[in-house]
Amino acid sequence: MIAAEALQKSYRTGSDTVCAVRDATVSADRGEMIAIVGPSGSGKSTLLNMIGLVVPPDSGRITIDGTEPIGRNDRQCAAFRNAHFGYITQDFALLNDETVYANIRLPLLYNKTVPRREHKRRIHTAAKALAIEDKLKRRVSVLSGGERQRVAIARAMVCDQPVILADEPTGSLDAENRDRVVSILLDLAHSKGRTVLIVTHDSSVAERCDRVIRMKDGVITP
């Protein structure tokens, strides 16, 4: 499903160049949930951002579902991101003054393969699966952290995106909500066949994943 080879990324900070990720090779199958762990600054998020086409790599190849998205123009890249990736972040990345419904609908607005008349059904299905169907008309700013994260997960799956990229999705949740979110992600991977890559500091989250990738100083360690 995902094949990333020899990814490399450096950042310039003043006159210095910092190598954030060096020669990283990652592969993930359909229905697999993989945790990327490591200390702060080890390059976990950068690796996830490169795979998710948020940050372009300096070198290396990425293949998603047999397609190489790097090198495409911006319009094609945007469409590819929309069709293939669902993003979940620690700060939820929601539109705070919008309703839950509008937030979940966001990827559908840019998706040309899902007809408009199907939006409502998809949004309700996703919301029901995450037990937030009764909150569709509420603004996300009034929801609890756990509920917001479930809105973010609903948004990440509403277009049937085959890959879910989660950057510290449980970082701002309590233990109960953390376990619930991890269970939902596991279910998405195992029951729905989504590939889930999750960056986490939390060993209890990593333990529940199918596989763990460890990073240190920008390098994947055995």
Next chain:
Amino acid sequence: MKTIGRAFHDLRREIGWVLLYGVLTAIVLYSFIGSISGFRQNLTTARFLSGFKQNRVDMLILESKGSYRISKTDGQEAPTKAKPLDALFREALSKDGTLGGVAELSSAPSGFARTVLIVGRMADCMPVRVPNDRDLYLAVSSSHADRVGTSVKIGREELPIEATVPNGTMVGTLYNHTRSGDLDDALFVFAKDYSTAYKTFYCAPNDFLFRLIAVDADDAFKMELMKSVSSAAGMHARLWSAQAYLKQTGDSGMQYLLLRIVFFGIASFALIAAMVMNLLRVLDAHTNDYAVHRLFGATKAQTFLRMLLLAIGFHIIPVAYIACRILLPLGWTGSEDGGALKRGIVAFSPEKASMMGNVFVVLLLLIAAVCVIGYVRFQRTYAKGMRRE
């Protein structure tokens, strides 16, 4: 449509700012443009009056007899016996004589707001060289330069238009009671002498009384002129030298205008700085929204367009105000026939710097430039990835 909808949604969140800031911008813009326009008008007046000064011109002033007081500085007294004005004008109101005058004809050919008749020595004070052998000579303001070479029926004659008069030209203080800009839409008819003007346009002597000058005249002639005019008009006539007029009005008027320009210049600078900073603040405040949309499928172009629409929407009041001033024929931005549009919206010349079209373009360029800066800042943030500490 999707992007326009998003931009409109963004704008609704800033509606208070849009109203407050828009009205302020419109007021400052209006005042600044008015000042620049006034400054330009004063410059052209000064330029024109310097022609009067060089030619040792005396301007005829008419005052009601009741309000007349003998001025010791003038040293002039109202005479008692008078030569008929018609006879005086036939003798002196000519290119070779001492008098110059301006009259406005009652009708103007199609395409012109007014027709200005300039007789005798007045032509010497205008920025047009009228050939000596011509009884009648037609010129148009620069904005009608395309009419040069064509002919118009004026009075009883069909005459060619042969020259242009720079825009902003005024017939001195003689038109002070009107907006000088009106002459940018005028047809100028130069008549060699009063007899020609009389024959062609049926002018009466009284038509010239409020716009009459004496050029390089001796004291005896001045006395005779005042005597005749007073008698014909039933008012007290006196002559005011251009030099004295300039001394009295020129300096203080210019200083006042300069002060206004400095004030509105500072206000405009502050406004532009506020506009740039405020726009950047608004765009920064929407960074999270833009980033979320980018993550889920918005393109770079859509993101930039959304920023641009928000920025334009933010200035919708001044933008709409300027657009209206360009499209509607109001005041000095155009004439009754929609002159501003006909002449093109943008005019790249110093004397047209205050034209609405120019201000409009500058405003849009500024908004676009701020959006580019805002977009670069957004890209930097977005490039940090999903987690933005």
